[in-house]
Amino acid sequence: MGDRITLKASDGFTLNAYRAVPEGKPRGGVVVIQEVWGLNTWIRSVVDRYAQHGFLAVAPAMFDRVEFGYESDNYTPEQFVVIGELLKKFDGKSALLDVAAAVDAAAEGGKVGITGYCFGGAISWRAAHASMGLRAASGYYGGGVPNYIDLAPTIPLEMHFGDQDSGIPLEQIEALKARHPDVPIHVYAAGHGFCNRERPANFNIEACTKASARTLDFFRKHLG
Numbered sequence: 001m002g003d004r005i006t007l008k009a010s011d012g013f014t015l016n017a018y019r020a021v022p023e024g025k026p027r028g029g030v031v032v033i034q035e036v037w038g039l040n041t042w043i044r045s046v047v048d049r050y051a052q053h054g055f056l057a058v059a060p061a062m063f064d065r066v067e068f069g070y071e072s073d074n075y076t077p078e079q080f081v082v083i084g085e086l087l088k089k090f091d092g093k094s095a096l097l098d099v100a101a102a103v104d105a106a107a108e109g110g111k112v113g114i115t116g117y118c119f120g121g122a123i124s125w126r127a128a129h130a131s132m133g134l135r136a137a138s139g140y141y142g143g144g145v146p147n148y149i150d151l152a153p154t155i156p157l158e159m160h161f162g163d164q165d166s167g168i169p170l171e172q173i174e175a176l177k178a179r180h181p182d183v184p185i186h187v188y189a190a191g192h193g194f195c196n197r198e199r200p201a202n203f204n205i206e207a208c209t210k211a212s213a214r215t216l217d218f219f220r221k222h223l224g
Helices: 041-052 077-089 092-109 119-130 170-179 205-222
Strands: 003-008 014-020 028-033 055-060 112-117 136-140 157-162 185-188
Touching: 003 055, 003 092, 014 041, 014 092, 028 041, 028 092, 028 119, 041 055, 055 092, 092 112, 092 119, 112 119, 112 205, 119 136, 119 157, 136 205, 157 205, 170 185, 185 205
Parallel strands: 028 055, 028 112, 112 136, 136 157, 157 185
Antiparallel strands: 003 014, 014 055
16 A cells, blocks of 8 residues: 655655555544564554555654664564664664654644654654654553653653563553653553564454554544
């Protein structure tokens, strides 16, 4: 359904992206922020799904400043070594410029929301703090909670976590709830990555179905 495109950030950097357009007039725009595997098969399917629900969706390639064109469908432990090296070089500040470029592209569909998974869930929270023209954010199991717990969102935001996620302890989630009582933080009987169908050991259809429905309702409320 979607197409490979490029985006230009405000500092002149050109990055890859994946874009899908709905049939008929869009009800809004959605920026989808990847997991650590880049614009791989699953994240492209998420972009397509948002288009099927009526949103113009765009996913920027968040690692292009580190390794241009990086993406992988390899979920083995060996790939995490590669990802670890990419993350050492990743610059969170310039990353927000790339997110902003995706927001501009998605704005063709109307009011824009952002969602993201794992790595992208944390980026979604940071983008909700920075705002950058966004109207709503819905993040999934963003790790490194203590790193953004003091960043107050400036737009409507909700988050989704699994109660069996060994990388994001429940005490971190509870601390996030206490710090931001006005942010709906949903917790499911699931582990990390519970929405990625390409990872059967992690995928939890019940948790993902419920969380995805909440995100769609959230975006319909705030975007159209």
